[in-house]
Amino acid sequence: MSGTWVGIRRIRVVIGGAGVVLALFGLFRLVTQVPGRSLLGLAAWLVGALVLHAVLSPAVVAIGTGLRKVPPRARAHLQGALVTGGLVTVIALPLIYRAGSQPGVKAILGQDYGHNLVLLLALISAVAVLSYLRRVVRGCRAAGAAPTTNDGPSPTA
Template sequence: MKRRILGHGVGGALIATGLWGLARESDVDLVGWAVWFGGAVLAHDAVLVPCVLLVGAATTRLPRSYRRLVQGALMVGGTVTLVALPFVLGLGRRADNPSILPLPYGRNLLIVLAAVLALAACIALCQGIRGRRSHGDR
């Protein structure tokens, strides 16, 4: 109980320090910062949490040995997609400045998702081989 109170006190002090620093800076747009922070909270609570719950519900019928692997791969892929989506959609791109967002972000996102899928498949394959070997040794 004392550790929890200490943790809350330290966390509260850090938050207060951050807010004090924001309030003291004259060049910080507090309204813009609050909108950004609120958007991050909204993205977490309205997008990420429901997706995690849906992935958990959708994978309940998988064998227990593969369930966490599939859930992890789906959550990594979903989180990477959520972060990359503004780049893929070209938000902020301007025709008069081609150096803003110059890369093929859609293709690069597909490459990253393919790598996540390949890694998950390799881990699943290794788990299957290890499982067969342990059952064969009995």
């Protein structure tokens, strides 16, 4: 049994070493290939990402705390919808913000990103609700009871 742990430790060291070598190679290429002005832009972007992370992290923790009150059966579906919707929104917001900044001839995609975001979030919500209802119906069929979406205690109890 101890031989396996030694093997796993070696694999971790090799993977960690490869990561360090690749990071150093990337840093070398960054310093030697990218102009200084672009490096300043990259540094500003990284600082902005750090500030955004500091703002979003407490919001994510607060949402996670609020989700403890959601019944367990529904929680997984709600979490999946929130994560997916959040990722889609993070991708779409820069496109919405920059809409119209390029002439129509230069723009690759001249779409209404705000409208498309709303449609995509509605689709994500619908899929989450339908998958939750499917799980409720399957669970009730397996138990031989009538389908209900109430995961909490009975109101008469």
